Amino acid sequence: MEGKVSIIVPVYNVEKYVDICLKSILHQTYRNIEVIVVDDGSRDKSGAICDRFAKKDSRITVIHQENGGVSRARNNGIDNASGEYICFVDSDDWLPRDSIEVLVQKIEETGADFVSGNKLTISIKNRLRHFKSSVVEYRDKSALSQYILEFPGWGPVGSLYKTEIIRTNHIHFVESVKSREDTIFLFCYFSLCEKLVSIDQNVYFINRLRNDSLTKTYFADYDKWTLMAMDELTHILSYRDIGSGNKYVSSAVSIAAKMFLIQIAENYMFYGELREREKIKQAYDSLKEYIIRDYSDDPFRDHPTNSPLNFSIIETIRKHGVGEELYEILPRIGRNQSPLKKLLKSMIAPIKLAYWRVVI
DSSP states (O other): OOOOEEEEEEEOTTTTTHHHHHHHHOOOOOEEEEEEEEEEESSSHHHHHHHHHHHHHHTEEEEEEEEOOOHHHHHHHHHHHHHSEEEOOOOOBBBOOOOOHHHHHHHHHHSSSEEEEEEESSSSEEEEEOOOEEEEEOOOHHHHHHHHHHHSOOOBBBBBEEEEHHHHOOOOOOOTTTHHHHHHHHHHHHHHHEEEEEEEEEEEEEEEOSSTTTOOOOOOHHHHHHHHHHEEEEHHHTTTOOOSSSSSHHHHHHHHHHHHHHHHHHHHHSSSSSOHHHHHHHHHHHHHOOOOOTTTOOOOTTTGGGGHHHHHHHHHHHHHHHSSSOOOOOOTTTSSSHHHHHHHHHHHHHHHHHHHHHOO
8 A cells, every 4th residue: 555645634613622633643554644734714722733733743734724614625625635545534523543544455455436434423422324345336326326325424524535536627615605515525526436435444433522513503505505415416327327217326316305305494494593484495396306205116215314204294395385384393403402411411522532532
């Protein structure tokens, strides 16, 4: 294994966690790395902490920019990367010690364009997002559909990309998009891959010990950005000419449409000051052509998105529109956390963070 890996870390106001993140990267068993830290105008001590790390290890480069958002920070990292491969790490998360070694070994032995693995969410109760080991050629419609559905979180972190594919095709994060920008980037990259690989091994730790990790943020343009992600997904299929006449493909697109619609409904029904019903209705009108309601011949009918609750949500929108019936059955993610759970989190989080500081 010889390929150099550029690890891009966007940083913004994470002084409590960025030391764990950078230590986990510098302690990787795979040594041929560069760490490009982009401080996105942090107002706390994050930038100074990163500078101290850079003085101790020449593999770290710190770029300070005016606050422009995570997409601009990642794009800045891409523009300054010199490695054969790129890996994105969020500054409040961290890596297992052998993460980069495992990813590089797999991408080089398979000749793949992309490789990813399991992600373990660290919270009061840890949760592992399993990703079955597989090697998928883009021509295999059913395998590609399953790969996309099983991909943990549809985000860019904890994976290995080929820098050449990103540069040659001018793939960047859309800076005007404040949510779903990672999904749009990922789907755009997928559309250009000949071979995708997954490994059933932990390669990334997601930090959910932050005090703000249970609260969802309201976005006024969430419908527009989510529909952009849906467009990228359908683009993969049309670009590769695999979008029609296959039940696996149709099922994967249907699941994505249902998931996106429910998240749009939650955003506009609960997280803003007003219930913006018209935006939900317009989103439904845009997505309904993709949604399968008959699960009898659905190869992915056991996917969590096809749960009875989600089926009821979609049927309620279809039959009754966006009204009180929908409001009553939508899950209120993050807003219905009990005071006891919040207290437990405030007590357990410092202990868990102290443990990881010692382990790393």
